[in-house]
Amino acid sequence: MITIQNLNFSYSKGRPLFKNMDLQLQQGHIYGLLGKNGAGKSTLLKNIAGLVYPEQGSIRVLGHDPRKREPALLQEISFIPEEFYLPSVVSDKFIRANANFYPAFDRTYFNELIGEFEIPRKQKLAEMSYGQKKKYLIAFGLATNTKLVIMDEPTNGLDIPSKVQFRKIMAAALTDERCILISTHQVRDLDNLIDAVIMLDENRVAVNASIASITEQLCFKKVKELTEDVIYAEAGLGGYNSIQRNKWNEDSKLDLELLFNAVSQRQEKITNLLNQPAYV
Known part of the structure; x- marks a missing residue:
């Protein structure tokens, strides 16, 4: 599903973040992406999603080059960032504006997730607490039914009951056709959830197992x-x-x-x- 070869990337000259990195990810698995602060977890996710571009090397996602930002690929990627903005609209208006970008969006499944996360349906999104906003984005991202789900620090802002809900929902969301990649520094939040580990260290993939x-x-x-x-x-x-x-x-x-x-x-x-x- 994802093949990265000889990836080189840096934000400033002379300070490489990735050097000749190789990585391969397959569908049907939930990967936990771990690394120290500054190891490049968020940057790797952005490279895969086509939000930043490598200096050298190649990235193929579902047979596409993410740098080209082709609609055929974008409609198969759900990216839930650590930092985000939600507008001052109610949920129904947000869905009407955004769900059509994802042909497989499942409104019934979305409503089930909203109910399980106990998110108020009539409250404007911008007025929700940070934890509620995060759960709303997770629900929307999973309801898109994309083949690739990328999550950057999804449990930040969630209380303990919500983290339990998150692990339950994510375990049920995995299919044979889907790849889920979760980056976090809260290592214990991935216990009993992921089935593979990627660890970044010193400009490279130290572990992929x-x-x-x-x-x-x-x-x-x-x-x-x-x-x-x-x-x-x-x-x-x-x-x-x-x-x-x-x-x-x-x-x-x-x-x-x-x-x-x-x-x-x-x-x-x-x-x-x-x-x-x-x-x-």
């Missing part, structure tokens, strides 16, 4: 003492939260935050194990 392949190669467990088997560990109550090579094919639950911290600290033993694409 499925959850299944990560837990096949790595074991996440609590230990009382550090041994030579431990690749990375953080002190916790009663011992250490550790990452070890999964020599004995143990079942363990991915600790996404622990993995992110390990990769951020340049744990090459881990990135070398996980250097295969998530799905091939």
Whole structure:
């Protein structure tokens, strides 16, 4: 669905954000895009959506070059940005003005999502709280039924019950024909939702792997003492939260935050194990 080859991008001369980046994403998966502040998460999403253009390299999305901004591609991309503006109109007027850009827009599904998110139908969008606005945009974006859904920090501004709703709705929104890409710095908000992880570090893709392949190669467990088997560990109550090579094919639950911290600290033993694409 998405193929990126030799991507080079920078906002200022001499300070590259991406250098010779390669990345491939397939439909039927929910990807979590992680990275430190300034790693380029939002910029990568904008490159994929055709909102900014690479200096070198190529990006293909559903067979199209996003730089050309072709209607045939744009009608298949739903982009929910971190920063946004909603006009001072009620929902029905917003739908009438925008839904026609998306041929597969499902009004019934949209109304179901609005109801589940408990968003007032008669209130003007600009007068809603930030969290309500964010949920409204998520509902609209999913109701477009586009093949590619891009979300930049979608859980910012959501309270705990709304985050639970978000994970439930997103899990149900995935189809075999759809690719969902979620960027966030709130790592735990992606627990039990994503099935693949992309981590950006030092101008590159440090990890692009499925959850299944990560837990096949790595074991996440609590230990009382550090041994030579431990690749990375953080002190916790009663011992250490550790990452070890999964020599004995143990079942363990991915600790996404622990993995992110390990990769951020340049744990090459881990990135070398996980250097295969998530799905091939």
